Amino acid sequence: MSAVTDKLRRIRYKQSGLCIDCGKPSFGRFVRCVACLYKYNLRQYRYSKNHPDRIALKTKNDRVKRIEEGRCVRCGRPLWDVEGRYCIACLTMNHQPKFKGIFYETITTS
Ligand SMILES: [Zn+2]
Numbered sequence: 001m002s003a004v005t006d007k008l009r010r011i012r013y014k015q016s017g018l019c020i021d022c023g024k025p026s027f028g029r030f031v032r033c034v035a036c037l038y039k040y041n042l043r044q045y046r047y048s049k050n051h052p053d054r055i056a057l058k059t060k061n062d063r064v065k066r067i068e069e070g071r072c073v074r075c076g077r078p079l080w081d082v083e084g085r086y087c088i089a090c091l092t093m094n095h096q097p098k099f100k101g102i103f104y105e106t107i108t109t110s
C-alpha cells in the first residue's frame, strides 16, 4: 500500500470516527481505539527515551518559534500582554484544575 492511499484511508477513518490505525471504533475524542492509543503512547515514550536530544531540540525550537511569533512559550496561545512571555492561562495557572476559572474570571470580568 502506498503512502498516499494510507493517508487517505486514515482521513476517511478519522471522519467516520474510526481508529486511524486499525479501523475499529475510536475511543472518545481520540483518533485511535484504546489498544492503538496504548501502542502509540508506548511508541512515543520509547522514542523520547531513545532520543532525548531530539526532544530537547524540538522543545527549544518550539520555544524560539513561539517567542518570535509572539505566543505563549509554554502552550502557544496568544499572549496576555505584549511584554510578557505567557498567555493568561499560564500566567494565572489556569491550566491547573484546582485554579481553573478562578483567576481567569477575576481578570477578564474586572
Ligand atoms: Zn485501533
Ligand SMILES: [Zn+2]
Pocket (backbone or CB within 6 Å): 072, 073, 074, 075, 076, 077, 086, 087, 088, 089, 090, 091
Ligand atoms: Zn500559555
